[in-house]
Amino acid sequence: MINPWIFFLLLLKGSLFSTGGLSNLPIVYDDLLARGWADERQFTEALAVGKISPGPTGLWVLSLGYLVHGPPGALLALLALTLPPMLVLVLDKVYRRIGQHPVVQGFVWGLSLAVVGIFAVIAVRMVRDHGVDVGSVSILLASLWIGSIRRIPFVALLAGAGVVGILLYLVL
Amino acid sequence: MLFLMRRTVVERRGWLSDEAFTRAYAICQITPGINLVALTILIGWRLGGPVGMLVSLGGMLLPSAGVTVLLTALYTRFQQNELIEAALNGIIPATIGLTLLLALAMARQVLGESRRQGWGSLLLACLLIVASALLVGMGYLSVIAVFLLAGGIGALAGWWRTRHTDHEKHAA
Numbered sequence: 001m002i003n004p005w006i007f008f009l010l011l012l013k014g015s016l017f018s019t020g021g022l023s024n025l026p027i028v029y030d031d032l033l034a035r036g037w038a039d040e041r042q043f044t045e046a047l048a049v050g051k052i053s054p055g056p057t058g059l060w061v062l063s064l065g066y067l068v069h070g071p072p073g074a075l076l077a078l079l080a081l082t083l084p085p086m087l088v089l090v091l092d093k094v095y096r097r098i099g100q101h102p103v104v105q106g107f108v109w110g111l112s113l114a115v116v117g118i119f120a121v122i123a124v125r126m127v128r129d130h131g132v133d134v135g136s137v138s139i140l141l142a143s144l145w146i147g148s149i150r151r152i153p154f155v156a157l158l159a160g161a162g163v164v165g166i167l168l169y170l171v172l
Numbered sequence: 173m174l175f176l177m178r179r180t181v182v183e184r185r186g187w188l189s190d191e192a193f194t195r196a197y198a199i200c201q202i203t204p205g206i207n208l209v210a211l212t213i214l215i216g217w218r219l220g221g222p223v224g225m226l227v228s229l230g231g232m233l234l235p236s237a238g239v240t241v242l243l244t245a246l247y248t249r250f251q252q253n254e255l256i257e258a259a260l261n262g263i264i265p266a267t268i269g270l271t272l273l274l275a276l277a278m279a280r281q282v283l284g285e286s287r288r289q290g291w292g293s294l295l296l297a298c299l300l301i302v303a304s305a306l307l308v309g310m311g312y313l314s315v316i317a318v319f320l321l322a323g324g325i326g327a328l329a330g331w332w333r334t335r336h337t338d339h340e341k342h343a344a
Contacts (some may be wrong), residue, residue, distance in 0.1 A: 055236020085210035102330035112328020117304030119275035143269030165262020
């Protein structure tokens with residue numbers, strides 16, 4: 001069974017070691033999958049909802065919280081998202097001294113490189129979990145290509161992908 | 173969204189100067205968690221103390237969090253529907269594609285920064301990406317261990333670079 005307290009701490013840990021967007025994905029993914037509290041499918045679903053809904057992409061965790069543990073899960077996720085950014089008030093006081101320091105900048109630099117590397121691993125696992133077939137792979141490649149065109153909003157792209165999915169289902 | 177916040181806070185209302193807004197955002201980028209949440213907290217606090225912070229946080233998070241949770245709830249309700257299922261078979265690969273795209277954008281940014289620091293830095297960056305992917309992909313280390321390791325190496329590189337430039341200054 002899911003222990004809400006531990007669940008909250010795991011989400012908090014992800015939030016503490018991230019710099020926004022989806023950068024908390026690697027840690028949360030690792031922790032929840034290891035405990036068997038979530039599966040790959042729930043992660044992709046939560047990411048899709050996060051991309052479709054308004055507001056920062058980082059809110060995808062709310063959707064994950066809901067999928068894993070219902071409304072209380074979403075509430076815990078909201079708390080875990082709001083607490084770490086409060087540190088901004090402390091950082092605001094010390095920024096002049098440490099923000100420009102090469103060691104701090106080096107740490108952030110190393111962290112973002114690790115995030116990039118781990119994202120590749122997660123993408124491969126998600127593809128493997130979804131199943132590799134011609135349709136999925138072409139949709140993935142097409143979304144990579146269309147998504148890199150700035151004028152097209154992600155919501156429109158995902159809606160289009162949904163329509164393609166329905167068409168494939170009706171035709172095949 | 174950042175663009176909208178800037179227009180309201182700086183241009184329409186004149187609550188913060190352009191410079192103060194940029195500096196606030198820089199601080200938020202090194203703050204753990206979602207940058208926009210941190211920015212909302214910081215601006216709210218500066219304008220109205222603890223109450224201002226809570227008001228601005230509520231105003232920013234509640235609508236988007238509400239929609240996110242609502243969409244997730246709707247989704248779990250209609251999950252069994254065949255057409256929804258078919259649409260998801262299109263949406264999921266597209267979500268993975270968009271996630272990869274985000275990783276590519278992050279990679280381009282951090283690699284560009286490394287390139288400006290020199291070829292040694294670029295080489296180290298590539299090594300860190302590949303090593304993080306392998307260590308996590310093969311299951312040798314947990315994500316958090318890889319984060320701390322990569323951040324530590326980055327901090328060391330930053331420290332080494334200051335010493336190096338200090339020597340050059342002394343020599344000159």
